[in-house]
Amino acid sequence: MVRLRDPDGIAQALADPSRRAILETLRLGRKSVTELCEVTGLKQPNLSNHLAKMRHQNVVRAERSGRFMYYSLEAPFAEVLLRMHAMATLGFGRKNEGNGTASGEQPSDLNHANAGDLAEQLLSGLLQGDEASCSDLLNYMLSLKFSMTKIYLEVFQPAMHSIGDLYEMGQVDEAHEHVASAIIERLMARVSEIYHPNIQGDNKAIMGCVAGNLHSLGIRMLADSLDAIGWRVTFVGANVPTTSFVELVAVEAPNLVVISIALPEQIAELQSLLADLRELRDKGQRFWTALGGNYNPGQSVPVRADEFIAQDLDEFMSKVSELTAAASGERTI
Ligand code: B12
Structure with a gap:
């Protein structure tokens, strides 16, 4: 187990933009000095100076291979701190x-x-x-x-x-x-x-594609984006059978259910899923439903006040943050 020689070393490294650039590059694997110069844009004397200090602080380690010296991240917790920094950006x-x-x-x-x-x-x-x-x-x-x-x-x-x-x-x-x-x-x-953040909040989403829809990448982007801001996300993926989708919502009691649809042929399944979800609400469960995907369901499915349609990731995230702000203090978003 590596021990810190200087407990402030990592904090200092993260406070300095050049050292952060070095650490973030090293997070992707070991690098030679030449590679580090190329990626970070730092001049070699400046880079060597930062590397020497971080080596002394046990933040990075060096090993020789042939004629070259390679650097890599020393401490696993440097990774954790970098992730926190990534969150901030x-x-x-x-x-x-x-x-x-x-x-x-x-x-x-x-x-x-x-x-x-x-x-x-x-x-x-x-x-x-x-x-x-x-x-x-x-x-x-x-x-x-x-x-x-x-x-x-x-x-x-x-x-x-x-x-x-x-x-x-x-x-x-x-x-x-x-x-x-x-x-x-x-x-x-x-x-x-x-x-992925180290800390998660109370908001919970269940996200998946309506039965028959194999297009999972778009909604996966939405899922990752909610996860990154601290939501607890259950991603159910492509082609989710309607009954299981509804059962999951009933059991997990999310604040938000997100459904992706890609083709007009999937409208009938979407209508049946929405009808079952509305029934859960009528029985007292509270959650929002978001709809979207490669086919705009607005053309054939009228939405209620607790449902919304968005075109892409930006619009979806804006809508979620509006709802979160409007309902702050309440249990549901
Ligand atoms: C990859 C792909 C596939 C893959 C999907 C694999 C996977 N794991 O996802 C496979 C090969 C399985 C596939 C199959 C088919 N596909 Co396809 N496919 C595509 C393709 C090329 C890219 C989709 C994609 O991943 N885009 C990248 C993501 C990030 O973008 P996105 O999907 O647009 O998602 C964004 C928004 O739509 C929105 N969004 C997505 N979901 C949700 C959900 C909510 C709630 C919200 C708010 C927003 C939202 O936010 C996302 C991020 O900004 C598109 C082309 C295109 N222009 O999109 C066609 C496309 C979607 N497919 C199409 C078709 C016709 C088919 C097939 C019938 C035939 C075929 N092979 O192409 C089958 C049908 C399968 C089925 N039953 O669903 C058509 C759909 C046309 C339509 N709507 O009428 C498209 C548009 C191609 C085209 N121009 O004809 N496909």
Whole structure:
């Protein structure tokens, strides 16, 4: 077990933007000095100075391999603190994120990376089924401190929508659509783990796709985003049988039920699910229901005052925060 020589070492490291950049890069795996210079944009003498101090404080460790010295994170709790820092930089709404962070911090030169270019690079990796290159791209975005919202809405979502366009033009077959979806799902699992908070509140959501709907990635983005702000989320995934969905809501008593629908053929199941959920409310259970997805249910399902429809992650999160603010002090959101 590694022991701290200087108990303030990690706090000092986290207070300094350059050291934070070094630590966040190391969180993704060991790096040589040259690699650290490239990713953080720091000059070598400055970088070596920070590394020497953090080494002395047992925050990072060095090991020689051949001609090169490699650095990695020393203490598991440095990881925990970095996660807390990542939480602080997490934000919703793209307007604050022009520099790659939602915190208003000074951007490093690399933070000017264009999300559109990254989405195209991701698309190329997805089409080739090259998970390693997609994963490297995610590492790169994380090293630039992209928020979860920026990664999801500006890089993952457009890449997946382009897959849809190519599919429609007959340039991508269904197998490749599945391969791309599976890769994105695994990348999202990594992002959500990084942004998962150490502390959770009382708000609880149950989220899943209506029976027949296999499109789980969009609603998974909503689930990860709620989780990142401290909600307790039960994610039920794709194609949830209506009866089990309703039973789960009855047992878990959430504040919010979130349902995704993708095709007009799924409207009948949605109506039956909504009818059962309304019955639970009539029996005294209190919760909101959110609807959305690739097919806008507003066209065929009139919603009640305790239900709402949203088009995307931004609109959904804004609506949730409005409801939370309006109902603060009450038990339900
Ligand atoms: C990947 C994909 C699949 C995958 C899904 C895998 C998975 N694990 O999710 C597979 C291969 C299974 C699939 C199957 C089919 N798909 Co498909 N698929 C797509 C594709 C290419 C990307 C979807 C995606 O993940 N996007 C990325 C996410 C992040 O974006 P999103 O889904 O738009 O989600 C955002 C919003 O919609 C919203 N949102 C989503 N859910 C919810 C829920 C709530 C409550 C709220 C508020 C908001 C919300 O917020 C999200 C984040 O901003 C789209 C193309 C497209 N333009 O979207 C087609 C698309 C959705 N599919 C389509 C079709 C037709 C099909 C199939 C019939 C045939 C086919 N293979 O393409 C089958 C039907 C399967 C079924 N029974 O559901 C159509 C649907 C058209 C329509 N609505 O009428 C689309 C739009 C393609 C197209 N242009 O024709 N598909």
